[in-house]
Amino acid sequence: MNGTNHNGIRIGYYICHCGHNIAGVIDCGEVARRIGVLPGVVVSRDYKYMCSEPGQELLRQDIRAHDLNRIVVASCSPLLHEHTFRTAVEDAGLNPYHFQMVNIREHASWVHTDHAAATEKAVDLSRAAVMRVRHHRALTTTRVPINPAVLVVGGGIAGIHAALTLANAGKQVFLVEREPSIGGHMAKFDKTFPTLDCAACILTPKMSSVRAHKGITLWTYSEVAKVEGYVGNYTVTVRRRPRYVNEALCIGCQECISACVYREPKFPDEFNVGLGKRKPVYIPFPQAVPQVVVIDPDRCLELKTGRCKKTCVDACADRNAIDFTQKESLEQIQVGNIIVATGFRLFDAKRIPQYGYGMYPNVVTSLELERLVTSSGPTGGEIRLRDGSAPRSVGFILCVGSRDLKTNRWCSRTCCMHSMKLAQLVREHTGADVTVFYLDIRAPGKGCEEFYDRSLKEGIQFVRGRVAEVTDWALAPEEEGKLVIRVEDTLAGFVRRIPVDMIVLAVGMEPQSDAQSVRRLFNMSCGTEGWFLEKHPKLAPVSTFTDGVFIAGCCQGPKDIPDSIAQAGAAAAEAMALIDRGYIEQEPNTAHVLDDCCGCKSCIPLCPYTAISFDAGSQKAVINEALCKGCGTCAGSCPSGSITQNLFDDDEVFSEIEGLLHA
Amino acid sequence: MNYSYFPGCSLKGLGRAYEESLIPVMRHLGVEMTELPDWNCCGATAYMSVDERQASILAARNLAIAEKAGGQDLLTPCSACYLVLNKTKHYLRETPAMRAEVQQALSRAHLDYSGNTKVRHPLDVLVNDVGLDAIREKVVRPLTGLKVAPYYGCQLVRPYSTFDDAWNPTSMDRLMTTLGAEVVHYPLKTKCCGASLTGTVPEAGLRLTYILLLEAVRRKADVISTVCPLCQFNLDAYHGQIERRWGKVRVATVYFTQLMGLAFGMSPRELGLNRNFIPMAPLPPLHAQPSESSTP
Secondary structure (H helix, E strand, O other): OOOOOOOOOOEEEEEEOOOHHHHOOOOHHHHHHHHHOOOOEEEEEEEOOOOOHHHHHHHHHHHHHOOOOEEEEEEOOHHHHHHHHHHHHHHOOOOOOOEEEEEOHHHHHOOOOOHHHHHHHHHHHHHHHHHHHOOOOOOOOEEEEOOOOEEEEOOOHHHHHHHHHHHHOOOOEEEEOOOOOOOOHHHHOOEEOOOOEEHHHHHHHHHHHHHHOOOEEEEOOEEEEEEEEEOOEEEEEEEEOOOOEOOOOOOOOOHHHHHOOOOOOOEEOOOOOOOOEEOOEEOOOOOOOOOOOEEOOOOOHHHHHOOOOOHHHHHHHHHOOEOOOOOOEEEEEEEOEEEEOOOEEEOOHHHOHHHOOOOOOOEEEHHHHHHHHOOOOOOOOOOOOOOOOOOOEEEEEEEEOOOOOOOOOOOOOOHHHHHHHHHHHHHHHHOOEEEEEEOOOOOOOOOHHHHHHHHHHOOOEEEEOOEEEEEOOOOOHHHOOOEEEEEEEOOOOEEEEEEEOEEEEEEOEEEOOOHHHHHHHOOOOEOOOOOEOOOEOOOEOOEOOOOOEEEOHHHOOOOOHHHHHHHHHHHHHHHHHHHHHOEEEEOOOOEEEOOOOOOOOOOHHHOOOOOEEEEOOOOEEEEOOOOOOOOOHHHHHOOOOOEEEOOOOHHHHHHHHHHHHOO | OEEEEOOOOHHHOOOHHHHHHHHHHHHHOOOEEEEOOOOOOOOOHHHHHHOHHHHHHHHHHHHHHHHHOOOOOEEOOOHHHHHHHHHHHHHHHHOHHHHHHHHHHHHHOOOOOOOOOOEEOHHHHHHHHHHHHHHHHHOOOOOOOOEEEEEOOOOOOOOOOOOOOOOOOOHHHHHHHHOOOEEOOOOOOOOOOOOOHHHHOHHHHHHHHHHHHHHHHHOOOOEEEEOOHHHHHHHHHOHHHHHHHHOOOOOEEEEHHHHHHHHOOOOOOOOOHHHOOOOOOOOOOOOOOOOOOOOO
8 A cells, every 4th residue: 555645645445345236246355456556545445334333433443543534435325325424434533525435336236247347447436536535625514594384285184194293293384285175085085994984084183183273374275386495494485276255254154155146056066076066156075174165266157257146245244255356366485394295196087998988977986986985975875877776786997097008007006905995885885796807906005905805705706807898789688788898807717798787997096287397396306107206215205305395195106095194294204303403404515606706697597596696796706505505507607617616626526537537 | 182092902892882982072072082003912911910021011112102103191991901001101110120121122123112101091081181061061961860880990090090099989970970870879889890700710700790780780770881891891791691690680881981972962873882782771861851051
């Protein structure tokens, strides 16, 4: 080792085997030998697991024993362990930024099959790091205080649970929901699997708590319009749609609804997925929160023509809650963290025309059947065909828009169990014969396999095979007037025709139609399917790549109620961890304006974080360190080279390139 | 509107009634069709199954001639031709090796094909280029009271469903309504007619034909309207065998262009309707209509 006489720079180099992950491809001993002879390198070692406690202790001992002042570790991604090693270096008395990490796992051993070439690449990457680290300067992090308020976007079960968890811990919460009431999809369910407990009985108390909680500001019929700032200090603009009813004055007596000039409900009712009817003035469902009516401007005679008798206003009398002059308003709030829980939408069954949805009236979706089963639904809980009679046979088709190369490839995870629950309820309510057509029954949750057993015992028939089509052409007398399911029964080994009265399509879950614009709003990422992307699928399942923005529930991927609630609780805890620490530690990789700045202002519009302003006194650009994210755009574009960035100074970057190119 | 026209073998032989009705109907609507010079076999579905390379070369020759002749859209009434020509275009686009072989073969005949010829079915052209409004204007003898089962068969919409839905196409439904006919709900509209199995494995093929006819009868259709010469032949020619096996399912099957011709006031004979084995009954009488003037 020829470590001395290099301006006092004494480098320690460590290459990690990561078990077989790296050492299975890269000859770590060879890399350590070749890096060990570079100028300035005092110690060069390979070790089985650098991130383990003995690995970190090795670092600390060497720093003390060999008086090291620069450290390079070649191992996995900095996302995973940069923090670990910086902390270890700091514990031994060095500045944590006198450290450089090299990723030879994701960038070399995992992606190459040629062992010799991968080893060569590891040497090149390591040499670059060793040459760069010589120029590292001691840096310190800065602390920025965090706003303790939290915004929760979406008032389904995930959003409700996250809001309540935070509010119960004493945090201030803003809950924003697009629909006139919170409750989401869960509010539409009759019972929940696998316990068959009443969905409303467990959901509505939580909804009322949201309304009653002093710590929660609830804005329904509202959407987030704009998000600015950074973790700990977000400024959020919320667009509040007019409901033409003053929320503070309306007491939910609903006398205006009975008094409406439309004597009978006439318009398709969104809550009952179009199966029921409502008036232009309505409350989405009896347990809606808030208990405030809403007026539909596309249906209301007064709002459309201005020539209505306004019997609703008379009925409201001196409460005076109805206000036809209401306009859309924008509200601005300050929060430190954001939890996105915007949910899912159901697959449109018309996209698979072979199943006859929209063509045959007695082909319904699972959510439509859910509304028919519910006692508060449009039929008062009676399962009826469109002609009013009770079905004597019902077929459930699973994986409609799931596990299908032509539509959506993913498993929607809940439809097997949801369909079995509905199948049991259909048996219980009507005594009809029920047949479930499935690809595989997926019942991995707690109590779910037992629920499947129970379905079998209840006499529900299961036929394995992807249904080819639903049709109404009869080949045999027993098929006359029925819907016929044509399917290859892959257990029996032949094609079957099974006539039924009603068909239920277990439609899968999809990302919301506006998921892409919501993603941009909160600066999140989406997977290829459109679900919001978590920071790490195992280790950071509710974090996103934007600090202070968390995800919970089905916006991240299909899941059932218990999983949604678990994620909501986790997201609330992650937010609280930041809030209770009280400050955000900012990476010191920020940009700085040198005295050479000529004040051309070209950097100002380029900054994506609006961190640069112009100081009229000095006639120079000024960078707000709290806003700078270290993206490097300004440093790269400055025409006079007057902006530098910590950890990316010219000498650091050029030495790194030199190290890479050096053969 | 000018199109190249690729009749294929059927329209000159068993399916000549299709050509006999297509040409006057198109002319009546102001559509110019120029028959492709020196065309050859399309490559045909059977050949395609045996030797895709040779079949594609045959098909590509027709596409190349169409391009050389001015590059107008190639009107292809037979569903089998329509499928094979489209499939060849697909292969040439997606498979470089196949493209090289085909180009080599074409070059020996001093031909070249860039891949741009559009293969269009008359139903597509009539509904989307000519338009239902223009067609409605030409109707002088509305098909009022005639119950039509619209039958598309398989090859027109699958797998290249370029102008209509693969499972529930509706262009012919809308066309028939425009002619004044009543369209019956016909859930078998894209099911197999039995294809060449009616000749080779009749117990399988004829059963499919029988199911189609039976359903049309059950739906009380007066006539089945088809877009494909093979479908027309299968549904029309095997009634004797079908009756012996399963019983009588008497219903006539005609080309959609023949029904258009009738609505345009042409005579059954000039539309080739005399060629049917199972003749189409005369149109139901037009009742005295309430003083509704015809469309301007």
